[in-house]
Amino acid sequence: MIDNNQLLRFTTAGSVDDGKSTLIGRLLYDSKSIFEDQLEAVENTSKQKGHAGVDLALFTDGLRDEREQGITIDVAYRYFTTPKRKFIIADTPGHIQYTRNMVTGASTANAAIILVDARHGVIEQTRRHAFIASLLQIPHIIVCINKMDLVDYSEQAYNKVLEQFEEFSSKLLVKDIRFIPISALLGDNVVNRSQNMDWYQGAPLLHTLENMHISSDINKVDARFPVQTVIRPQSEKFIDYRGYAGRIASGVFRKGDEITVMPSGFTSKIKTIDTLDGALEEAFAPMSVTLTLEDDIDISRGDMIVRSNNKPEPTQDIEVMLCWLNDAPAKPRAKYTIQHTSNEQKAMIKEVVYKIDINTLDRNSEDKALDMNAIAKVKIRTTKPLMVDDYRENRTTGSIILVDDATNETVAAGMIV
Amino acid sequence: MSKYYLNYLDELESEAMYVLREVWAQFDNPVILFSGGKDSIVVTHLAQKAFYPAKIPFALMHVDTGHNFPETIKFRDDLINKLGANLIVGSVQESIDQGRVAEEKGKNATRNALQITTLLDAIESNKVDCAIGGGRRDEEKARAKERFFSHRDDFGQWDPKNQRPELWNLFNGKHFEGEHFRAFPISNWTEMDVWNYIKRENIQIPSLYFAHERECVRRNDSWIPNSEFLKLEPNEEIVSKKIRFRTLGDITITGGIESEADTLEKIVDEVSTMRQTERGNRSDDKRSETAMEDRKKQGYF
Known part of the structure; x- marks a missing residue:
């Protein structure tokens, strides 16, 4: 493997019939990422269940209940590597009752694969998946028009789906959409180029995933450093050492940069950027480093170090696109703990502005109940300021979760608008 | 291509830190679960990176089944010395002696499942609220x-169907008294x-991972090392083979593979x-299709 290889995280959403598990199985199998003993175990289970041939779906369904019911309940992570890239697949169920799992899988993805059955065209589920991908600002969407073998590999059938999709997706904010006609079952345009669709000039799926430009997916402009913890070695060699440990959320920091600590507003300069392997001249997202400053300032977990000429907005009032993740609905004007980067405060949902019907994208100002899987625009008030950016500009400093203090459960996830 | 991007190993390292x-x-008393295997060694190395120039702030907790490779114990003690870290040992033998658990019987008896009780007891008695493990999703x-x-609930159990959603990199470690996290x-x-x-960072690992001559016996398609705990079946014989181990568990259940690989390269x-997957030589996983899920629900690593 080449040292410069990047990591690409992508998500797939889908239900039993649309061939999602077959597609993942095909990617793993054709890229030689399935081990012999795994194959053997799946062959045995397929036989016991009376399936003809190997049921590729069994590679992706892990828990006992899932195997018994033949569905994916949770997010499952899969890994494969090619000579060009390492891939992490967040495999999520596609049914509406698992919206929260799709949102979870989408939150860290560079790319989303949306499967469309060539026979049925764009359906409710397609729209839902595309909406979630755009809501979570996944930079790249690949629409795989699957089961082309069942429509005689017809260019017309492909074009029809493409038109349907484009008509709908014009309402969404997506930077990069591509379309690939495939047959996951037979392998057309998954890893190998199809012999059956000369009319398709683009690359197969794997080639697309391997060569997609992802370096600019991370915000490299706005320098943000949420402090996770303070490093004080208390050893003779580092007697006065005070370092701020964190993972750069976005942007680039250089030695000597003028910085501001938020929310206090104190200013200083970066003295050193430390790592176990030696000090660095500069560091960028998403590196984990330790910063020391020229001046002795009181800084603790939850503070954010930013470059003085480019600061986020400290605010106690945020507007958020919220996805409700819990069985128990939100109580009116309920209080929660809000987590934003390493900062933790108390918060109250002041108002539900509208709820979104994720199949039609219609806004509903009548029904405002925040129940499981609801996606809604809400206004939140926090007890102390958060240093926020718009989620569209910054996925790390633009995202929050809400925790219910009575149960300690994570009940909602939100994107700051 | 922009110079501001990380390669995949740097990105994984940064994520782990x-x-x-x-x-x-987020926790008051976290420990690293240290088995002496390569994954917990890598986690310990990453902890050094995360807290440099301070020493690692976690104690290392070892669940000792008594069925160890001697090499693993020596490696563990040397590492503890080097790091200046605390070592907490939970002893399965003590759990047996106290009547907390009973030794399995029969030909395939192991102490693998007994570790669960010892581990949970050690977590409770040391008031550990987070145990850091080297588990990987691809395993x-x-x-x-x-x-x-x-x-983990206050019985140490995992409820896989009722897990907290985990979005972006916002981790919720809130818990009630008696509960803990992994x-x-x-x-x-x-x-x-x-x-x-390990190769890139040149991390020290036990010699067992490198190909070496060892007395062993062929059982279930792998080479089980000879030890004081091995009971030979009538048709089995001890032979000397050049082998190495892909994973390290108890000496009674960890099978080696024939190999000439004696360097990291x-x-x-x-x-x-x-x-073959690395756990293909672990008889603890071969017991049933859901052997790992069943043990994990009870509190296994």
């Missing part, structure tokens, strides 16, 4: 569903990533052409 710092910040299908921060900083690493990283080359 972030998780370790979150653990330190096994139940592990593929693990969170970075994984909740944290898995190298969740997203594969076996190959671990080996590539050769191991990386060998692993990259392997067609």
Whole structure:
């Protein structure tokens, strides 16, 4: 493997019939990422269940209940590597009752694969998946028009789906959409180029995933450093050492940069950027480093170090696109703990502005109940300021979760608008 | 291409350091579960990176089944000395002596499942609120569903169907008295990533991972090492083979593979052409299709 290889995280959403598990199985199998003993175990289970041939779906369904019911309940992570890239697949169920799992899988993805059955065209589920991908600002969407073998590999059938999709997706904010006609079952345009669709000039799926430009997916402009913890070695060699440990959320920091600590507003300069392997001249997202400053300032977990000429907005009032993740609905004007980067405060949902019907994208100002899987625009008030950016500009400093203090459960996830 | 991007190993390293710092910040008394295997060694190495120039702020907790490779124990003690860290040992033998658990009987008896009780007892008596493990999602299908921060109830049990959603890199480690968490900083690493990283960082690992001559017996398609605990079946015989271990567990259940790989370079080359998963030589996973899920629900590593 080449040292410069990047990591690409992508998500797939889908239900039993649309061939999602077959597609993942095909990617793993054709890229030689399935081990012999795994194959053997799946062959045995397929036989016991009376399936003809190997049921590729069994590679992706892990828990006992899932195997018994033949569905994916949770997010499952899969890994494969090619000579060009390492891939992490967040495999999520596609049914509406698992919206929260799709949102979870989408939150860290560079790319989303949306499967469309060539026979049925764009359906409710397609729209839902595309909406979630755009809501979570996944930079790249690949629409795989699957089961082309069942429509005689017809260019017309492909074009029809493409038109349907484009008509709908014009309402969404997506930077990069591509379309690939495939047959996951037979392998057309998954890893190998199809012999059956000369009319398709683009690359197969794997080639697309391997060569997609992802370096600019991370915000490299706005320098943000949420402090996770303070490093004080208390050893003779580092007697006065005070370092701020964190993972750069976005942007680039250089030695000597003028910085501001938020929310206090104190200013200083970066003295050193430390790592176990030696000090660095500069560091960028998403590196984990330790910063020391020229001046002795009181800084603790939850503070954010930013470059003085480019600061986020400290605010106690945020507007958020919220996805409700819990069985128990939100109580009116309920209080929660809000987590934003390493900062933790108390918060109250002041108002539900509208709820979104994720199949039609219609806004509903009548029904405002925040129940499981609801996606809604809400206004939140926090007890102390958060240093926020718009989620569209910054996925790390633009995202929050809400925790219910009575149960300690994570009940909602939100994107700051 | 922009110069501001990380290669995949740097990105995995940075992610793991972030998780370790979150653990330190969110819990009162976290420990690293240390088995002496390569994954917990890598986690310990990453902890050094995360807290430099301070020493690692976690104690190392070892669940000692009494069925150890002597090499593993020596390695553990040397590392503890080097790091200046505290060592906590939970002893399965003591759990047996106290009547907390009973030794399994029969030909395939092991102490693997007994570790669960010892581990949970050690967590409770040391008031540990987060145990950091080297578990990876690529190892096994139940592990593929693990969170970075994984909740355990006050019986130490995992409820895989009722896990907290984990979005972006916002981890919720809130818990009630008596509950604890497991944290898995190298969740997203594969076996190959671990080996590539060990090679790149030149991390010291026990000699058992390198090909060496050893007395062993052929059983269930792998080479089980000879030890004081091995009971030979009538048709079995001890032979000397050049083998190495891909994973390290108890000496009674860890099978070796025939290999000539006696350097890190050769191991990386060998692993990259392997067609069997690394746990294929672990008899603890072979007991049933859901052996790992069943043990994990009860509180296993």
